[in-house]
Amino acid sequence: MTRSGPGWVAAGIVAALILGPLVAVFMRAEAGAQVLTSDWSAVRFTILQAALSALLSIALAIPVARALARRAFRGRGILITLLGAPFILPVIVAVLGLLAVFGRAGIVNTALAWLGLPPVSIYGLQGVVLAHVFFNLPLATRIILQGWQGIPSERFRLAANLGLSGVQVARFLEWPMLRAVVPGALMVVFAICLSSFAVALTLGGGPRATTVELAIYQAFNFDFDLGRAARLAVIQLVLAGSAAVVAFWAAVPAGFGAGLGRVVRRWEAETWGARALDAGWIGLAAGFLIVPLAMIFLNGVSGLTQVPGAVWRAAGVSVTIALISTALCVALALSLAMVRRGWAEVVALMGIAVSPLVIGTGLFVIVNPWMDPARLAMPVTALVNALMALPFAMRVLAPDVARTEADFGRLADALSLRGWARLRWLILPRLRPALGFSAGLAGALSMGDLGVVALFADPDFATLPLQMYRLMGAYRMEAAAGAGLILLALSLGVFWIFDRGGRGDVDA
Amino acid sequence: MKRLFIAAGVLLATQATAETPVLTVYTYDSFVADWGPGPAVEAAFEEVCDCDLQFVAAGDGASLLSRLRLEGARSKADVVLGLDTNLTAAARETGLFAPHGIEAELDVPRPEAWRDELFLPYDWGYFAFVHDREKLPQPPETLEELANSDVSIVIQDPRSSTPGLGLLLWVKAVHGDGAEAIWEGLSDNIVTVTPGWSEAYGLFGEGEADMVLSYTTSPAYHRVAEEDDSKAAAIFPQHYMQIEVAGKLAASAQPELADQFLSFMVSDAFQSIIPTTNWMYPVAMPEDGLPDGFDAPLAEDKALLFAPDEVPAQREAALAEWQRALSK
Numbered sequence: 001m002t003r004s005g006p007g008w009v010a011a012g013i014v015a016a017l018i019l020g021p022l023v024a025v026f027m028r029a030e031a032g033a034q035v036l037t038s039d040w041s042a043v044r045f046t047i048l049q050a051a052l053s054a055l056l057s058i059a060l061a062i063p064v065a066r067a068l069a070r071r072a073f074r075g076r077g078i079l080i081t082l083l084g085a086p087f088i089l090p091v092i093v094a095v096l097g098l099l100a101v102f103g104r105a106g107i108v109n110t111a112l113a114w115l116g117l118p119p120v121s122i123y124g125l126q127g128v129v130l131a132h133v134f135f136n137l138p139l140a141t142r143i144i145l146q147g148w149q150g151i152p153s154e155r156f157r158l159a160a161n162l163g164l165s166g167v168q169v170a171r172f173l174e175w176p177m178l179r180a181v182v183p184g185a186l187m188v189v190f191a192i193c194l195s196s197f198a199v200a201l202t203l204g205g206g207p208r209a210t211t212v213e214l215a216i217y218q219a220f221n222f223d224f225d226l227g228r229a230a231r232l233a234v235i236q237l238v239l240a241g242s243a244a245v246v247a248f249w250a251a252v253p254a255g256f257g258a259g260l261g262r263v264v265r266r267w268e269a270e271t272w273g274a275r276a277l278d279a280g281w282i283g284l285a286a287g288f289l290i291v292p293l294a295m296i297f298l299n300g301v302s303g304l305t306q307v308p309g310a311v312w313r314a315a316g317v318s319v320t321i322a323l324i325s326t327a328l329c330v331a332l333a334l335s336l337a338m339v340r341r342g343w344a345e346v347v348a349l350m351g352i353a354v355s356p357l358v359i360g361t362g363l364f365v366i367v368n369p370w371m372d373p374a375r376l377a378m379p380v381t382a383l384v385n386a387l388m389a390l391p392f393a394m395r396v397l398a399p400d401v402a403r404t405e406a407d408f409g410r411l412a413d414a415l416s417l418r419g420w421a422r423l424r425w426l427i428l429p430r431l432r433p434a435l436g437f438s439a440g441l442a443g444a445l446s447m448g449d450l451g452v453v454a455l456f457a458d459p460d461f462a463t464l465p466l467q468m469y470r471l472m473g474a475y476r477m478e479a480a481a482g483a484g485l486i487l488l489a490l491s492l493g494v495f496w497i498f499d500r501g502g503r504g505d506v507d508a
Numbered sequence: 509m510k511r512l513f514i515a516a517g518v519l520l521a522t523q524a525t526a527e528t529p530v531l532t533v534y535t536y537d538s539f540v541a542d543w544g545p546g547p548a549v550e551a552a553f554e555e556v557c558d559c560d561l562q563f564v565a566a567g568d569g570a571s572l573l574s575r576l577r578l579e580g581a582r583s584k585a586d587v588v589l590g591l592d593t594n595l596t597a598a599a600r601e602t603g604l605f606a607p608h609g610i611e612a613e614l615d616v617p618r619p620e621a622w623r624d625e626l627f628l629p630y631d632w633g634y635f636a637f638v639h640d641r642e643k644l645p646q647p648p649e650t651l652e653e654l655a656n657s658d659v660s661i662v663i664q665d666p667r668s669s670t671p672g673l674g675l676l677l678w679v680k681a682v683h684g685d686g687a688e689a690i691w692e693g694l695s696d697n698i699v700t701v702t703p704g705w706s707e708a709y710g711l712f713g714e715g716e717a718d719m720v721l722s723y724t725t726s727p728a729y730h731r732v733a734e735e736d737d738s739k740a741a742a743i744f745p746q747h748y749m750q751i752e753v754a755g756k757l758a759a760s761a762q763p764e765l766a767d768q769f770l771s772f773m774v775s776d777a778f779q780s781i782i783p784t785t786n787w788m789y790p791v792a793m794p795e796d797g798l799p800d801g802f803d804a805p806l807a808e809d810k811a812l813l814f815a816p817d818e819v820p821a822q823r824e825a826a827l828a829e830w831q832r833a834l835s836k
Contacts, residue, residue: 205699207665221568474787
């Protein structure tokens with residue numbers, strides 16, 4: 001059982017880092033704290049918006065991923081990299097980008113007014129879901145695209161030899177793959193939307209759109225009711241955990257057998273109808289993602305000259321934290337993925353299922369008696385960022401590890417390939433694209449994160465997103481837009497380097 | 509190499525602390541930004557105190573208090589700067605603060621409501637709805653008029669933001685039992701409710717609403733820093749105030765330095781920094797007057813403020829009304 005040894009260690013670390021702070025908050029709280037009635041309506045709204053966001057993200061991601069999987073075109077690589085962009089943007093940057101398109105004075109409403117049509121409002125449940133789809137559609141697309149690319153090209157070749165139609169290919173090859181991949185993707189999007197705070201509030205239009213995370217914030221900062229905050233965090237955890245259980249129950253592993261990993265050519269899809277359909281989906285998705293990004297770019301360019309030097313310093317801090325966080329995250333995710341058990345995924349999921357505010361507070365309660373929390377600003381930020389990115393990295397790595405073991409495990413056993421040698425000669429080479437992608441996600445997510453917890457803030461080590469918020473807080477919206485653009489560029493750069501490095505010269 | 513620098517820095521820092529006393533001031537995050545008051549205040553105070561002034565930033569005003577409650581009497585803080593009068597009742601309850609003992613006459617309206625032996629104001633402002641003169645030449649003139657108009661507004665959530673709480677108390681102070689009806693009237697004006705001031709002001713900047721809840725001093729920023737005279741604050745019959753205060757910790761290891769800092773805080777050296785870094789009114793008029801671009805504060809008869817000990821009860825009632833009215 002040497003294979004799951006590191007997995008147990010990783011699971012222990014993650015569980016201790018998440019449950020430890022939660023317990024610390026409980027112990028620090030006074031007894032008798034109750035969850036309020038208004039909190040339960042927040043729980044209902046949170047589940048509703050997270051479920052809708054997850055369903056819609058995945059429903060749209062499936063045709064987009066299929067189109068990307070079976071078409072080769074110029075700019076495809078760039079498009080796939082850009083797919084990572086919305087996911088890693090700080091919330092306020094993304095929201096302002098979306099508003100430039102869908103807002104009251106945005107492109108869509110300007111066009112509608114020009115056509116003499118009534119305006120559409122982004123504020124309300126529809127806006128919350130729209131923003132969450134903007135954030136998560138790309139991620140879901142990448143995860144499902146990876147599933148498509150996991151079907152060996154030999155199977156499609158065989159299907160073409162047998163003269164299978166598009167419908168038959170979908171039934172025998174694509175449906176089993178989706179059964180294996182989609183539940184996990186749904187779960188991870190659902191879990192991330194559970195802890196939504198700023199998006200839900202900013203676009204939700206009012207107190208109807210109160211989420212559990214806001215209730216936690218309120219309990220902590222306005223009522224200083226630690227017990228209530230911790231109980232609400234447990235509710236979040238239970239919700240995400242239930243989603244995970246449902247996902248494993250629903251997921252059916254696909255057994256395609258091994259292939260040679262060649263580029264897929266899809267004979268059955270070479271009809272004009274299929275081409276037009278795919279072009280339509282790719283165009284729609286690209287437009288939906290790229291137009292808001294373009295607006296962020298345009299707004300940011302004019303602000304670049306006003307960006308103060310502190311922002312560039314902060315950029316250095318953010319990149320450093322992102323690299324440390326990436327290394328931590330990938331090591332943890334790989335160890336957990338090698339376990340190939342459901343519990344490992346549940347452990348990984350805890351990172352986004354628990355309120356960052358509660359983790360931060362708990363860590364603070366634990367650390368503060370021993371040393372100055374500010375001295376731990378860098379490591380704690382990197383560590384918490386790694387935990388937050390863990391479920392995504394895990395979602396990307398786990399299916400490929402499972403597939404590699406299923407396809408080559410017995411051969412490796414027969415060759416007595418164990419421990420480090422197995423990792424070095426079997427797993428890592430076959431995992432290269434997934435490792436690159438997950439490292440890219442982890443790095444970029446860490447770049448965009450708001451320095452996690454104010455409690456550990458070190459005035460001299462402000463991160464880039466924090467400096468951006470500070471600029472906004474000082475009315476300097478243009479300079480903030482410039483900082484947002486720098487952040488977007490750096491995040492994309494970090495993402496691109498890892499992701500591209502993983503893909504190597506493979507035309508993925 | 510970098511590690512070497514850090515190690516050297518730590519070494520130097522430890523040597524320095526052995527010689528000069530350190531005054532630790534907890535404050536909110538935007539105070540310590542390079543463009544905030546923090547750096548100038550630090551330089552000015554260190555010139556006169558023969559000490560090392562260290563700011564520790566902890567989120568916003570509300571998280572500042574939470575942090576203090578978490579740390580209790582073990583806190584390293586000597587001074588806490590950045591609470592407002594809506595938080596001071598809760599801050600007093602912690603029992604962590606000591607009287608500041610300063611009797612200065614401050615240029616802040618409604619002293620009978622804010623005077624407090626534990627907490628001393630360092631800046632203040634009036635909440636107001638800010639608009640663009642060209643896009644909205646004739647703004648509403650009362651809360652009621654606003655509620656009955658079709659002018660769109662962005663506000664902040666009273667559960668996560670101090671301006672949001674300010675508006676809640678403003679409506680309550682003006683309309684009392686009629687506050688819920690005003691909120692019902694306002695509900696169709698409200699484009700959205702943001703978690704903090706920055707998001708709301710950003711949305712207003714993007715043209716998402718005609719007006720945004722901010723301060724009467726906001727237009728001064730646009731005039732002074734951007735030479736843009738198009739923004740104005742709509743003047744209503746009365747405006748709720750925000751008064752930002754500082755207090756000294758009873759467990760401070762540097763009580764004399766803390767006292768010295770609080771006296772310095774209401775002196776000209778500190779007060780003249782405030783207007784163009786924190787964009788609020790100073791509590792003592794600077795020797796050279798307010799910077800160009802700043803209007804004189806509204807007269808005292810326009811100022812509304814609940815005394816700190818009234819706030820918790822008012823807040824709870826008003827929050828319930830707010831949630832009911834806006835959830836319909």
